[in-house]
Amino acid sequence: MSVQPQTPDLDNDSMEDRLYTVKYEDPGDSHLDVKVEDVCMQCETNDCVRVCPANVWREGDDGVPHIAYENCLECSSCRFACEYDNVVWTYPERGAGMTFKHG
Amino acid sequence: MSPELESDTVADPNYDDEFDAIVVGAGLAGSAAALTMANRGLDVLLIERGSSPGAKNVFGGVLYTPTIRELTDFDDAPVERYVAERRFSMLSKDDETAVSLRPGEWHEKPHNDSYTVLRGDFDEWFAEQAAEEGATLLNSTTVTGLIREDGRIAGVETDRPDGTIRAPYVVLAEGGNSLVSEGANLKQTETRENVAVGVKEVLEFPQRDEVIEDRFRLTDEAGVSYHYFGEGAVGDAFGGGFIYTNEDTVSIGVAYRIEDAAAHDQSPEETLNAFKSHPAVAPLVRNARTVEYSAKTIPEGGAESIPDLVHDGAAIVGDAAGLVLNNGVHLEGTNMAVESGYHAGNAIARAADKGRVGADALQAYPESLEESFVVKNLEHYQWMMNAVEEDRDLLFEDLPRAFADAGTEYFRMDRQPKESHAKNAKSAVLSAVGGWTGAAKLALRYRKVVT
Numbered sequence: 263m264s265v266q267p268q269t270p271d272l273d274n275d276s277m278e279d280r281l282y283t284v285k286y287e288d289p290g291d292s293h294l295d296v297k298v299e300d301v302c303m304q305c306e307t308n309d310c311v312r313v314c315p316a317n318v319w320r321e322g323d324d325g326v327p328h329i330a331y332e333n334c335l336e337c338s339s340c341r342f343a344c345e346y347d348n349v350v351w352t353y354p355e356r357g358a359g360m361t362f363k364h365g
Numbered sequence: 366m367s368p369e370l371e372s373d374t375v376a377d378p379n380y381d382d383e384f385d386a387i388v389v390g391a392g393l394a395g396s397a398a399a400l401t402m403a404n405r406g407l408d409v410l411l412i413e414r415g416s417s418p419g420a421k422n423v424f425g426g427v428l429y430t431p432t433i434r435e436l437t438d439f440d441d442a443p444v445e446r447y448v449a450e451r452r453f454s455m456l457s458k459d460d461e462t463a464v465s466l467r468p469g470e471w472h473e474k475p476h477n478d479s480y481t482v483l484r485g486d487f488d489e490w491f492a493e494q495a496a497e498e499g500a501t502l503l504n505s506t507t508v509t510g511l512i513r514e515d516g517r518i519a520g521v522e523t524d525r526p527d528g529t530i531r532a533p534y535v536v537l538a539e540g541g542n543s544l545v546s547e548g549a550n551l552k553q554t555e556t557r558e559n560v561a562v563g564v565k566e567v568l569e570f571p572q573r574d575e576v577i578e579d580r581f582r583l584t585d586e587a588g589v590s591y592h593y594f595g596e597g598a599v600g601d602a603f604g605g606g607f608i609y610t611n612e613d614t615v616s617i618g619v620a621y622r623i624e625d626a627a628a629h630d631q632s633p634e635e636t637l638n639a640f641k642s643h644p645a646v647a648p649l650v651r652n653a654r655t656v657e658y659s660a661k662t663i664p665e666g667g668a669e670s671i672p673d674l675v676h677d678g679a680a681i682v683g684d685a686a687g688l689v690l691n692n693g694v695h696l697e698g699t700n701m702a703v704e705s706g707y708h709a710g711n712a713i714a715r716a717a718d719k720g721r722v723g724a725d726a727l728q729a730y731p732e733s734l735e736e737s738f739v740v741k742n743l744e745h746y747q748w749m750m751n752a753v754e755e756d757r758d759l760l761f762e763d764l765p766r767a768f769a770d771a772g773t774e775y776f777r778m779d780r781q782p783k784e785s786h787a788k789n790a791k792s793a794v795l796s797a798v799g800g801w802t803g804a805a806k807l808a809l810r811y812r813k814v815v816t
Binding site: 268269270271272274275277279280281283284307309312313314315316317335336337338339341342343345347351352353354355356357359360361362363364365 | 414415416419420421422423424483484485488504505506507509524525541542544554555556557560562563564566567614623626627629632633634638641642643644647648650651655656657658659660661662
């Protein structure tokens with residue numbers, strides 16, 4: 263098996279720096295929520311947390327995820343990931359939310 | 366800001382009953398539909414929830430243009446580079462085995478209709494083409510639901526003042542996160558086995574010029590499309606990695622099924638980091654600066670996941686209709702989005718001529734889509750989704766490793782005769798696939814990939 267000591271070190275940005283590259287306008291209210299908190303409390307997998315590429319969904323102390331909605335890249339992975347269909351997902355209104363400059 | 370944005374010049378006009386058709390979403394499918402209908406004399410309202418078309422959109426990086434070139438003058442389109450090389454690479458943990466194609470023909474116009482683009486620029490330009498043909502573009506407006514009257518879809522609810530906008534036809538081009546179509550029960554929410562999560566970075570190289578040309582062996586407007594599979598790309602998940610060169614930046618990312626992302630210990634961001642750190646990838650992107658980080662979901666259910674495309678008063682196009690092809694070799698969505706928007710737009714224009722709004726009057730759309738490359742390709746490769754799922758360990762882990770080992774053995778430089786190296790190489794592959802019988806079965810199962 264090959265060993266490659268010459269692989270260059272990459273300075274990957276932190277999540278914070280990465281999200282800082284995306285323009286954001288706060289709509290004021292979260293466009294994300296959970297439907298029934300009890301469902302989250304009984305959920306053991308926290309798939310919303312595992313699939314989120316932007317650290318929006320975080321494990322909460324009481325078993326209900328904390329939602330840092332202002333990080334959201336609006337990919338909607340959480341909505342598909344939740345096996346209990348317990349994610350409330352609405353489009354941020356009037357052009358608010360994130361804007362990709364490049365895309 | 367573009368002049369066609371009426372909300373800039375008129376304070377919130379009331380659009381109710383002012384248009385022949387409403388298009389929800391100014392992405393590729395939506396703008397193609399709007400352009401087609403406007404061309405045929407319909408008054409079209411194109412509604413975009415972002416502050417401009419493309420603001421909410423991201424894709425891997427290659428736009429396929431055979432249909433779009435037919436719809437509009439493509440010469441001024443903001444493309445980044447044409448694809449001059451396609452490279453397919455299997456990554457085990459430490460190894461790379463790759464096949465690269467650089468046909469001379471791809472350097473000649475129209476460059477095999479394959480260009481890298483960035484959607485912020487491109488989608489805005491394409492929506493402007495629809496606006497130039499007479500469509501009205503309405504940005505920063507979110508469609509929150511559909512209006513039904515007498516059982517048929519008769520318009521949209523929006524978040525603007527006088528938010529109810531009625532029109533005889535609605536084209537749903539919302540993308541993969543199709544909340545409006547799903548909310549109106551026009552389609553089911555796709556299962557997570559059939560949806561991929563993609564994360565991507567756009568990188569620039571601030572330290573010196575011509576890094577992209579030098580690293581990827583490029584001149585002028587030529588660019589590359591690199592696809593990566595296997596353990597080194599996305600671990601044991603079903604998916605892959607990609608690198609595309611733009612004019613001054615590089616797009617790099619990974620995409621894999623949400624089902625696997627949920628089972629993974631590493632987040633999509635960490636998967637991207639691991640891919641970027643692979644010894645065969647890291648030298649291509651070192652000393653780069655991230656200018657944008659983005660994410661999206663990709664519907665990959667194939668032909669079986671296409672919902673009913675027409676309803677009374679409405680049609681579904683593009684990603685919202687699940688029109689994405691991912692068979693490992695071909696990753697296509699933009700061409701199918703434009704093709705579907707074109708056929709839906711045509712069908713609506715024809716129905717409008719006759720003053721009919723029922724789903725039966727729009728049947729020309731699904732019929733022509735079925736006759737097109739879109740459904741033919743999706744149906745042709747449907748079997749593959751299931752086969753690859755069954756063989757995933759072999760295809761994504763065992764085979765990349767076996768090919769790397771075989772290559773290492775075959776080219777081994779020592780004092781043994783080459784015959785013994787060839788024998789070792791052969792046995793590395795054969796033991797991975799289960800001997801000659803296994804190899805024959807595999808060849809039979811996947812023969813349709815290339816035929």
